[in-house]
Amino acid sequence: MTHQSVLILDFGGQYTQLIARRVRENRVYCEVHPFDIPEEEIQRRAPIGIILSGGPQSVYWPGAPVRGSELFELGIPVLGICYGAQLMAQALGGDVVAAEHREYGRAEIEIDYRGMLFEGLDAKQTVWMSHGDHITELPPDFVLLASTPNSPVVAFESELRKLCAIQFHPEVHHTAAGGEILRNFLYRVCGARGDWRMADYLEEAVATVRERVGEGGVICALSGGVDSSVVAALLQRAIPERFTAVFVDNGLLRKGEAQQVVHTLGHELGIPIHLADARERFLRALAGVTDPEKKRKIIGHTFIDVFKEEAAKVAAAETHGVSFLAQGTLYPDVIESVSVKGPSEVIKTHHNVGGLPEELGFELVEPLRWLFKDEVRQLGRELGLPEEVLLRHPFPGPGLAVRVLGEITEERLDTLRAADCILLEELREAGWYSKVGQAFAVLLPVKSVGVMGDQRTYQDVVAIRAVETRDFMTADWSPLPYDLLGRVASRIVNEVPKVNRVVYDITSKPPGTIEWE
Numbered sequence: 001m002t003h004q005s006v007l008i009l010d011f012g013g014q015y016t017q018l019i020a021r022r023v024r025e026n027r028v029y030c031e032v033h034p035f036d037i038p039e040e041e042i043q044r045r046a047p048i049g050i051i052l053s054g055g056p057q058s059v060y061w062p063g064a065p066v067r068g069s070e071l072f073e074l075g076i077p078v079l080g081i082c083y084g085a086q087l088m089a090q091a092l093g094g095d096v097v098a099a100e101h102r103e104y105g106r107a108e109i110e111i112d113y114r115g116m117l118f119e120g121l122d123a124k125q126t127v128w129m130s131h132g133d134h135i136t137e138l139p140p141d142f143v144l145l146a147s148t149p150n151s152p153v154v155a156f157e158s159e160l161r162k163l164c165a166i167q168f169h170p171e172v173h174h175t176a177a178g179g180e181i182l183r184n185f186l187y188r189v190c191g192a193r194g195d196w197r198m199a200d201y202l203e204e205a206v207a208t209v210r211e212r213v214g215e216g217g218v219i220c221a222l223s224g225g226v227d228s229s230v231v232a233a234l235l236q237r238a239i240p241e242r243f244t245a246v247f248v249d250n251g252l253l254r255k256g257e258a259q260q261v262v263h264t265l266g267h268e269l270g271i272p273i274h275l276a277d278a279r280e281r282f283l284r285a286l287a288g289v290t291d292p293e294k295k296r297k298i299i300g301h302t303f304i305d306v307f308k309e310e311a312a313k314v315a316a317a318e319t320h321g322v323s324f325l326a327q328g329t330l331y332p333d334v335i336e337s338v339s340v341k342g343p344s345e346v347i348k349t350h351h352n353v354g355g356l357p358e359e360l361g362f363e364l365v366e367p368l369r370w371l372f373k374d375e376v377r378q379l380g381r382e383l384g385l386p387e388e389v390l391l392r393h394p395f396p397g398p399g400l401a402v403r404v405l406g407e408i409t410e411e412r413l414d415t416l417r418a419a420d421c422i423l424l425e426e427l428r429e430a431g432w433y434s435k436v437g438q439a440f441a442v443l444l445p446v447k448s449v450g451v452m453g454d455q456r457t458y459q460d461v462v463a464i465r466a467v468e469t470r471d472f473m474t475a476d477w478s479p480l481p482y483d484l485l486g487r488v489a490s491r492i493v494n495e496v497p498k499v500n501r502v503v504y505d506i507t508s509k510p511p512g513t514i515e516w517e
Helices: 016-025 039-045 069-073 083-091 178-189 198-213 226-238 257-268 279-286 292-317 331-337 373-382 410-429 482-495
Strands: 005-010 029-034 049-052 078-081 095-111 124-137 143-147 155-158 163-166 218-222 243-249 273-277 324-326 363-365 438-452 455-468 499-504
Touching: 005 016, 005 039, 016 029, 016 178, 039 069, 049 083, 049 178, 069 083, 078 083, 083 095, 083 124, 083 155, 083 163, 163 178, 198 226, 198 363, 198 373, 218 226, 218 292, 226 243, 226 373, 243 257, 243 292, 257 273, 273 292, 279 292, 410 438, 410 455, 410 482, 438 499, 455 482, 482 499
Parallel strands: 005 029, 005 049, 049 078, 078 163, 218 243, 218 324, 243 273, 324 363, 455 499
Antiparallel strands: 095 124, 095 143, 143 155, 155 163, 438 455
């Protein structure tokens, strides 16, 4: 089946990936591409619509990322958002100037004419602004839709040419009717059918894996988390006789995790699992390393080295050999690891993206590479995976190495495992595990003074992190009840040796990331 698709051109906006997420929520497939993708390539892809993202620059700056009028003459509907709206205005004959008063945060717009974008909406709308330029003159043949006291042009369109533009950000939840505005563009302007469904994607993913792999064999990098478990289940559906899930116990897992993974996925679901005990090897490689990026690189390289060796063992036992490595890389992994989609900033390296050596020895199979986390869970349900697997909180590829801040030792890992286990037990008992997107403990590289048993102590500090999020691109700290936090802290201090203090992280993303390293 061929999906209708929308192309999102990235001009470096901080919300570009949220645009993609909101489009897919409307059951329309979309992809993010660099702002300068050629017109010929756009026509080849035959999208039903194009969305121009926001961006940090001004369209009149020398060297700013811009497009000429040719983009708007392809006969494809276009929606410009913030910088994209200003670009559309300038390219088609309007005027864009620096504003006397910038607009950041919530604003109320007055809709003068509903047109195609605002059909069915009230005349006043609360939106989210983030701009320092104003459109002062519309391009010829465009109609003004909305304004504010500070912005004479907030929205405009040409119904005949199916070109629309808005100065605010409909993709963020602060814009009250943002979803309806995007839906109007997708369905009223672009004529979307809403054909992006996980059931259809499953069939396509199975066919794609079979075509890519051919008669070769595959090993799947299994961590036991949602992403790699879905990949393993997908491979079992696509090539059940020619894949083995290799689970590496790297010594950086949570308490009892290795046994749980083998039991749930191997014994209960019948996924073929090859267990590799590499705990000592990883700990030797990480000895004395404290820099988080070095940790990630070491783990990535060691991970691949182990996989090469385990692949040789699997290949020796199979007639088809092994030439492919399958892993659960997701869209956010790609976005945060490497600037591949326009002028965006690299946040951190993910071990399964930026940390891989150039010479893998395998060809990669990444069937989840363009999916968001909730889409992966939907795909897992289509594959029949149990909810206890699908609803597990995300766990970083480098494991506890990026939650033990500072030097990695077996003793410090055991301390964190015990604290983390207490936290998760108490969250489940209180009914909060499913209410937060992710929760975990972090062992800090500092000690604090305490008093225990009438004696002075100078021991470790554990930080608790719990966040609420829809897509893991942004997140708010979770307001866990004080009594729950109190129980967690009391148990950790009393039950975990050499810990005398517990703190709670109340930083959102941004400015922080979800993980500490």
